[in-house]
Amino acid sequence: QVTAKTAFLFILPQYNVSVPTADGELVQYHYGLKDLVTILFYIFIAIILHAVVQEYALDKINRRLHLSKVKHSKFNESGQLVAFHLTSLIWCLYVIVTEGYISNPRSLWENYPHVYLPFQVKFFYLCQLAYWLHALPELYFQKVRKEDVPRQLQCIALYLAHIAGAYLLNLTRLGLILLLLQYLAEFFFHMARLVYFTDENNEKLFNVWAVVFVVTRLFTLTLYILVIGFGLPRVENQALEPEKGNLFSFLFNNILFRMSVLLLVCLFQASVMWRFIHFQLRRWREYWNEQSSRKRAAAAAAGAKQQAKPLKRDSGYHENGVVKAENGTSPRTKKLKSP
DSSP states (O other): OHHHHHHHHHHSOOOEEEEEETTEEEEEEOOOTTHHHHHHHHHHHHHHHHHHHIIIIIHHHHHHHTOOHHHHHHHHHHHHHHHHHHHHHHHHHHHHHHHTTTTOGGGGTTTOOOOSBOHHHHHHHHHHHHHHHHHHHHHHHTTOOTTTHHHHHHHHHHHHHHHHHHHHTTOHHHHHHHHHHHHHHHHHHHHHHHHHHHOTTOOHHHHHHHHHHHHHHHHHHHHHIIIIIIIGGGOOOOOOBGGGTBOSGGGGGOHHHHHHHHHHHHHHHHHHHHHHHHHHHHHHHHHHHHHHHHHHHHHHHHHHHHHHSOOOOOSSEEETTEEEOTTSSOSSOOOOOOO
16 A cells, blocks of 8 residues: 555646535646656656657668668657657647637636646646656767757757746646647648658648748737736736645736746747748758759750750762762752653
8 A cells, every 4th residue: 555655656646636616526736846756757758658669660760761870860859759749739639628728718817826737737747847858868868969969958948948837837728728839830840851851852841830830939929918918917816825836826916027928938939930030041042042053054954965966967068059969960869851
């Protein structure tokens, strides 16, 4: 029995509370320090699943493609993230639909702070934190190149900051929808990279990703402004309640804090869009340069072929503007007189 209690501490979310409702009591959860133990357990699960995907899927594909070391590393990175983003997309969409966050957008800020979470919402957040924390030791296990380490560390830190921020600030409903939008754009990007590595002439998915990326950025910024700028100021019950796990929600009572959060979000989204526009301009420039070089090469090849073509000359020589045969007679065929 003692072993079972210890096992439940690692496997299942902690801090369950019975919340009275109109239909009876409902078991929900809030966060606490014991969540770190559960996250640690699922970090090891994520490492094992990472190794399974690498061994039984990506390595077999890599042997057939014979990629270079640089492309091999990027292919492994995109392959792992495609599997993760697809799983998270389906899981996150299921949670959002079953909890009714899409059908009732006001639920994103009504009755804030959302201290008590359903089981599937808390478990989703714990697994997300575990996955992005497991990515840190994977940088060593996967022998990532030194040039790629800063970029991947920045990506991991941003995901951890956003997920942990939504979890601790009791903005889990908003965080779920924002993660859905982010993972949708990331899924198309890494899927486009996988297709590109198998066929370098196929870049159609990059165009799809570009459209999805712009749309998701617009929705993300709109949701931030709607919830933090207009929804939360109307909520009155934002107090410090440590016994309920509500430690940070009272910060949104301060208009300066809300405006600071919105300003940081706008600056971050602007920087992301700037990098995206710069990437697209560079990509289009390379495409047009490649097309113009191909046209010049084709024109040069056609000109060389035309110059190498031998000129057709008439047999014999010219005399007084008339072509004479070698024997001095006209090359024209004589007409035979009819008998």
